[in-house]
Amino acid sequence: MRVDLIRDVLDKQLVDRNDRKMGKVDGLVMQMREGEPPRIAFIEVSTITLARRLSMRLGKIVARLSAKLGGQRHAAPFRIAWSKLTLTGNDVTVGVDADETPTQDWQRWLKRNLIGRIPGA
């Protein structure tokens, strides 16, 4: 199958195996291999990746901030192996549970400490 990486993958909506939205494909990671053609190994889902796309300096600042707020788990962009991806028309589906990835940590924190405590939530 022919896939146009920038057109068909980058910046597309990501949904997990339970059909929950879990961010966008923020970056693509290529792996260079000795004697073999390079291949796309991972996608990245992270604010750090987004910041790097704008400027490397901003990327460093966001990475530092992210590690400070979220600990080691958030010091580097979260990666998902290419093999877990299915391209499904409008979205990119990944065979993981969003709640088990760091991508939903801040939403979970928000739910537990703020939004979930307000009556009517």
Place this chain on the structure above:
Amino acid sequence: MKKILEIALGLVTSIGGFLEIGSLTTAAQAGAAFGFELLWAIALGTACIIFLVEMSGRFAAASHHTIPDALRERFGFDFFIIPLTSTLIVNFLVLGAEIGGVCLALQLLTGIGFRWWAIPVAFVVWLMIWLGTFGFIEKGASFLGLITLCFVVAAFMLHPSWSEVGKGFAPGLPAHDKANYWFIAVSILGASITPYLYFFYSSGAIEDKWDETYIPVNRIIAGSGMSFGGTIAVAVLIVAALVFPRMGVTQVDSIDKLSQILTPVFGRWGVTLFAASLGIACLGAALELSLTQAYLVAQGFGWNWGEDLEPKEDAGFALAYTLAAFISALLVVVGVDPLKLTVFSMALTAATLPLTVVPFLFLMNDERYVGEYRNGFLSNAVVLFIIGLAFVLAVVSIPLQIYGGS
């Protein structure tokens, strides 16, 4: 049958939701200062928003994408950040103006200064979104918004010379105050073509799960709804043109003057009716704007979103509309004059339109998104012409207004 009901509801929504502090203030100022001369600006702005709203509904129905979602996907994050930031900033100011509008209405009704109302109003806006569903927000606010039809009644009761009114629809050069004329023209265009309208509309189409079968319905709703809505703005201008010069008012720069607009027609009920129209219209717009801010961010970054979800299902989305309402209310708390904020933010809207509309036109011509439902030549040409005109007028007249000291 369901579709007919849908059309009726859609019409009510767009009529009741059309007027807000932007179109109300700019139309009143135009009427007071220039009589019927600026009616063409309302007609042009309304024509443009009809096309844009129709497109955003068609886009959502055909592609199952919202606009922010598709803008990022199609142009990449590095570009998307520009229309995203500019729209968030403009919406922040416009939302401040709408919240200010509700506060001014409450000031008229209670005598308590508008600044005191800002946080309570933001709280009510937040609470309605927090507890309500999308249908409740969209339909409830718009049904109440039908009270703004009192301006149409007033326009007829004042018996304007309809041939004079007709002449106003032909653009002309002003006899006096050129800088102010063009600035008000720009503000009217900005007030009619507010981007939050079509962002909100496209999110609504996705929330209501539209598919291709809705495209004809969408055309009727956008076309007639927005035309009727524009008629209310035209009525405000007509009433202002007939009422204010007789009072010796040519500059509607304070709420005390503006609130007298209906008095000659409705007597002592005039101020109450004006306050109720202003309050309800602005409350409806504030609800839509707060949600639009959250839609923009959530759809741009791929979070879970939806007004029909429980807040705990989409915590980030809930945080976004909460922050949107309260941060914009701060503008009113610190004492920014809501009327000045309105006119300024409408002109700024006009100046930033190309940033969102031009990329959106690319999407509307991209078969990968809209397939056979892509734009025809006419839609592209009309929208490009009007936003181009609004942009040029804005770039020329905003500096004139700021430095011209009029």
